[in-house]
Amino acid sequence: MLPYDHLAAFRLGYGLSPHLTPPADPQAVAASVQASTxxxxxxxxxxxxxxxxxxGQELGRNRREEMPGxxxxxxxxxxxxxxxxxxxxxxxxxxxVDDPSGFGERLVWFWADHFTVAxxxxxxxxxxxxxxxxxxxxxxxxxxxQMMFAAETHPAMLTYLDQSRSxxxxxxxxxxxxxxxGGLNENLAREMIELHSLGAGADYDQQDIEQLAELxxxxxxxxxxxxxxxxxxxxxxxxxxxxxSYGGRKGSLDDIRAVIDDLxxxxxxxxxxxxxxAVHFVADDPPQALVDRLAGVFSETGGDLGAMNLALAEAPExxxxxxxxxxxxxxxxxxxxxxxxxxxxxxxxxxPRKVGLHLIQSMAIMGQPWASPPGxxxxxxxxxxxxxxxxxxxRINWALAAPAALVGRLPDAxxxxxxxLGDTASETLAWAVPRAESQADGVALILASADFNRR
Amino acid sequence: xxxxRLFLKSTALIGCSAAAHPLMSTAAFASAPGDNRxxxxxxxGAMDGLDVFQPYGDRDLAALRKTLSLGPDHGATDxxxxxxxxxxxxxxxxxxxxxxxxxxxxxxxxxxDKRSHFDGQDMLEAGTGTDLQAxxxxxxxxxxxxxxxxxxDSETAYSVGVAQMRILxxxxxAKSWTPKANMDLSPQAQLLLTRxxxxxxxxxxxxxxAIEIVxxxxxxxxxxxxxQEHLELARFAADRLNGATRIASFSLPGxxxxxxxxxxxxxxxxxxSETILSLKADLGANWDRTTVLAMTEFGRTVRxxxxxxxxxxxxxxMLMAGGAVRGGRALGEWPGLAEGxxxxxxxxxxxxxxxxxxxxAMHAKFGIxxxxxEGAVFPGLDMGPDPRMLA
Numbered sequence: 001m002l003p004y005d006h007l008a009a010f011r012l013g014y015g016l017s018p019h020l021t022p023p024a025d026p027q028a029v030a031a032s033v034q035a036s037t038x039x040x041x042x043x044x045x046x047x048x049x050x051x052x053x054x055x056g057q058e059l060g061r062n063r064r065e066e067m068p069g070x071x072x073x074x075x076x077x078x079x080x081x082x083x084x085x086x087x088x089x090x091x092x093x094x095x096x097v098d099d100p101s102g103f104g105e106r107l108v109w110f111w112a113d114h115f116t117v118a119x120x121x122x123x124x125x126x127x128x129x130x131x132x133x134x135x136x137x138x139x140x141x142x143x144x145x146q147m148m149f150a151a152e153t154h155p156a157m158l159t160y161l162d163q164s165r166s167x168x169x170x171x172x173x174x175x176x177x178x179x180x181x182g183g184l185n186e187n188l189a190r191e192m193i194e195l196h197s198l199g200a201g202a203d204y205d206q207q208d209i210e211q212l213a214e215l216x217x218x219x220x221x222x223x224x225x226x227x228x229x230x231x232x233x234x235x236x237x238x239x240x241x242x243x244x245s246y247g248g249r250k251g252s253l254d255d256i257r258a259v260i261d262d263l264x265x266x267x268x269x270x271x272x273x274x275x276x277x278a279v280h281f282v283a284d285d286p287p288q289a290l291v292d293r294l295a296g297v298f299s300e301t302g303g304d305l306g307a308m309n310l311a312l313a314e315a316p317e318x319x320x321x322x323x324x325x326x327x328x329x330x331x332x333x334x335x336x337x338x339x340x341x342x343x344x345x346x347x348x349x350x351x352p353r354k355v356g357l358h359l360i361q362s363m364a365i366m367g368q369p370w371a372s373p374p375g376x377x378x379x380x381x382x383x384x385x386x387x388x389x390x391x392x393x394x395r396i397n398w399a400l401a402a403p404a405a406l407v408g409r410l411p412d413a414x415x416x417x418x419x420x421l422g423d424t425a426s427e428t429l430a431w432a433v434p435r436a437e438s439q440a441d442g443v444a445l446i447l448a449s450a451d452f453n454r455r
Numbered sequence: 456x457x458x459x460r461l462f463l464k465s466t467a468l469i470g471c472s473a474a475a476h477p478l479m480s481t482a483a484f485a486s487a488p489g490d491n492r493x494x495x496x497x498x499x500g501a502m503d504g505l506d507v508f509q510p511y512g513d514r515d516l517a518a519l520r521k522t523l524s525l526g527p528d529h530g531a532t533d534x535x536x537x538x539x540x541x542x543x544x545x546x547x548x549x550x551x552x553x554x555x556x557x558x559x560x561x562x563x564x565x566x567x568d569k570r571s572h573f574d575g576q577d578m579l580e581a582g583t584g585t586d587l588q589a590x591x592x593x594x595x596x597x598x599x600x601x602x603x604x605x606x607x608d609s610e611t612a613y614s615v616g617v618a619q620m621r622i623l624x625x626x627x628x629a630k631s632w633t634p635k636a637n638m639d640l641s642p643q644a645q646l647l648l649t650r651x652x653x654x655x656x657x658x659x660x661x662x663x664x665a666i667e668i669v670x671x672x673x674x675x676x677x678x679x680x681x682x683q684e685h686l687e688l689a690r691f692a693a694d695r696l697n698g699a700t701r702i703a704s705f706s707l708p709g710x711x712x713x714x715x716x717x718x719x720x721x722x723x724x725x726x727x728s729e730t731i732l733s734l735k736a737d738l739g740a741n742w743d744r745t746t747v748l749a750m751t752e753f754g755r756t757v758r759x760x761x762x763x764x765x766x767x768x769x770x771x772x773m774l775m776a777g778g779a780v781r782g783g784r785a786l787g788e789w790p791g792l793a794e795g796x797x798x799x800x801x802x803x804x805x806x807x808x809x810x811x812x813x814x815x816a817m818h819a820k821f822g823i824x825x826x827x828x829e830g831a832v833f834p835g836l837d838m839g840p841d842p843r844m845l846a
Contacts, residue, residue: 162714165762183761187713190570190767200571206799326657375572383657392661396648428654432647441644448648450655 002319006422010455011318011325012281013102015335018419019343020100026313029103033309036104037140039133042091044084046130046155052081053123053223081122088129089370090355094344096334104140107309109330110280111136114273115151115196116378117160119371127156128371144273144303145264149257152192153228155221161188161376168217168235168251176232184235189213191376197263199272208241215239215259218251229253242266270298273308279381281312283321290317323424323454326383329366331455332395333359336447339420340407350406358402365394383454392448399447404440413442426451484692485601487701491744491779491820494692494734495597495704495813498727498751499576500711503765504772505757505803506720507544508558508785512537515792520759523716538785543724546732550776557782557844559773559812561790563753563805570767572711575752579809596813597704599832603823689730693737696745701821710751714762731776743778746816746845750809756801757792770803773812779820781846786812811838819845 008029009015009022023029059077062070096105112132119125135154139147151157158164166185167174174182189212194200218234234251244262247255263269274294278286294311301307327335360370367386373379403410413433417425429449436442446452510516511526531539532548550556566578580595652658685707692703709723727749735742754771790796790804798804814828814836829836
């Protein structure tokens with residue numbers, strides 16, 4: 001019988017570390033999430049980003065007007081943005097490696113993936129991190145409706161799903177500029193229902209999407225415009241979404257909050273999120289009893305994520321479905337560095353070349369390029385998606401090359417087997433490790449093993 | 456290895472399209488008896504058929520589109536007096552004139568009303584209607600095709616890239632290939648790895664293939680230039696098709712043009728055009744026996760939206776190319792664009808199941824019987840009359 005502290009560390013966190021004591025009971029595991037709700041130095045917020053974007057626009061204009069020194073200043077600004085982005089990525093790794101439980105940082109990843117945004121340039125790359133700071137972390141233990149409102153109205157989301165280009169056809173702005181093309185864009189409305197709340201299989205129709213798209217008009221992000229809502233872009237009049245009428249005369253952010261409050265506690269949303277959580281944390285094909293329990297907790301508490309976290313930490317299915325999930329590349333890298341005894345400070349001190357090679361590029365070749373999920377539905381969950389031959393080849397490569405590059409002196413492979421996997425190593429792996437030609441090969445066998453790559 | 460490319464994202468990202476990232480592209484390859492070749496290109500994101508093959512002869516078009524699909528007066532090339540070809544495909548005009556390019560303007564899968572990319576692509580790749588059980592839908596139609604072929608158990612299907620395309624998922628063996636992960640293993644480490652993966656089927660399969668592929672099955676390929684991944688894929692596919700491979704499938708992302716469609720679709724069409732011409736050039740004489748089908752999960756709204764783009768729709772276009780097709784014409788009827796002709800008042804009405812064309816191609820080129828196609832490969836499909844699409 002696997003002790004609970006190890007079970008929770010493998011299943012809800014990033015595995016074991018020789019320096020960290022994981023929480024020993026479900027209440028402590030759930031309580032540990034609080035640590036991930038606050039920001040760390042180096043975390044990017046949208047308020048900072050807004051200023052950087054305005055600065056970048058000015059530098060770009062100076063460059064177009066060929067002012068002296070403008071080219072250099074513009075380039076320096078770009079480099080600064082790149083550096084901040086890289087720093088934010090390193091910070092994500094460092095926090096995950098340092099978190100004794102790991103559950104909070106795993107939840108950050110899970111919810112950021114639920115509200116997927118992708119980076120396309122310097123600023124949208126940074127926005128993916130700002131969405132996490134502004135909309136995900138503060139709400140990890142709060143009500144889902146609050147997280148959803150913060151995420152849907154976040155500049156990163158408004159940009160990624162084209163909301164900033166959606167204008168009410170009868171809005172003040174459209175009426176004042178009749179010659180300018182302008183009108184609805186359904187993208188955010190569709191994903192808000194299909195991916196972020198009810199789920200694609202739920203009972204809604206095209207009319208609901210179109211009405212929601214009308215209701216969302218006014219939401220837009222432009223760095224020089226304060227806030228994220230401009231009434232002159234909003235479609236006047238009420239809209240009916242899923243049988244409920246919202247808004248009225250002029251349109252306001254309150255109307256949007258009202259529809260999100262309802263979508264966030266809809267029974268279909270409870271079922272959709274319960275299943276998604278069970279799939280991510282427990283099994284690709286999760287037991288229905290667990291999904292039903294989680295959905296029940298969600299419904300009874302009005303979408304209290306703290307209660308969901310506890311229900312997950314208490315789930316007996318953590319033990320009954322042990323190691324049926326495959327660690328995604330980010331998890332693999334964090335778990336690898338943790339088990340090698342690295343701490344966050346060591347990760348923050350890595351030279352940029354090593355960060356690029358052993359973290360960012362390796363993760364990309366394993367199939368998870370940072371901030372570039374394949375679509376708004378985020379990263380795939382199925383083990384088969386991650387256990388491709390070339391994905392595994394890169395994990396084997398990393399297991400062979402990265403440990404020595406990252407920590408210098410390697411641990412004794414036989415001791416590493418225990419510090420890394422506790423008492424869960426398979427007989428075959430325990431048999432194989434002492435037969436490796438070198439400590440490096442022994443360590444690589446452990447990190448490349450199915451035991452380590454599953455959780 | 457990747458360098459700064461990670462930070463230099465493809466600018467073809469529009470709305471909710473997937474990145475044209477090299478590690479995101481997938482391809483599948485299968486061998487089959489005979490000399491005929493089939494290439495299936497999945498256009499991910501829902502291509503706007505109305506903008507690619509512009510029905511400028513339909514008098515209702517002009518009222519629906521303000522900045523898009525403006526026909527021959529704005530750079531498109533007239534094809535037959537009714538349809539005009541988007542300027543970004545003009546490199547393909549010689550193929551049209553030679554009868555090696557054609558299209559079906561109003562087709563779709565049976566998927567209706569929800570207009571979700573993910574479900575739509577699943578249906579296109581799984582090739583079954585939603586009324587079937589989920590476990591049947593999970594299987595890809597290429598795989599089911601392989602199972603219909605004599606001696607298929609000795610065949611190998613490769614799937615390239617991170618996520619296996621569903622099109623090849625199933626009982627037939629699939630292998631992955633990538634030019635970017637090489638292993639550096641001592642024989643002893645290889646042996647021990649083989650042993651430790653042995654009891655885990657998923658890892659056993661992946662590791663065996665990885666070692667096998669790395670030890671000589673995959674050719675050395677030059678590093679793809681940024682934005683040229685589609686050419687790398689096309690070259691690799693042609694190389695395989697010149698060998699034992701007879702069926703290849705891969706996807707081109709970037710068709711989800713919710714905003715600023717003119718720029719976005721131009722990039723995607725240019726990639727499609729270059730992909731087809733690259734296949735033609737590299738296949739040489741084998742091009743004459745090749746059928747290329749470019750399919751998308753559904754069409755887009757007939758009306759342009761407020762941000763000079765289009766939203767998710769129903770009916771759309773399928774493109775076919777190759778020396779084996781009877782092109783130079785539009786296949787099937789045109790439903791019209793008048794209010795009463797539209798699906799749900801907003802989308803082009805699909806007049807035929809897109810999978811029927813794939814089925815007829817397999818029937819003609821690989822001798823698969825209609826009953827096997829309608830029963831096993833595309834369960835529940837009604838192939839209908841022969842569209843006589845192939846030479």
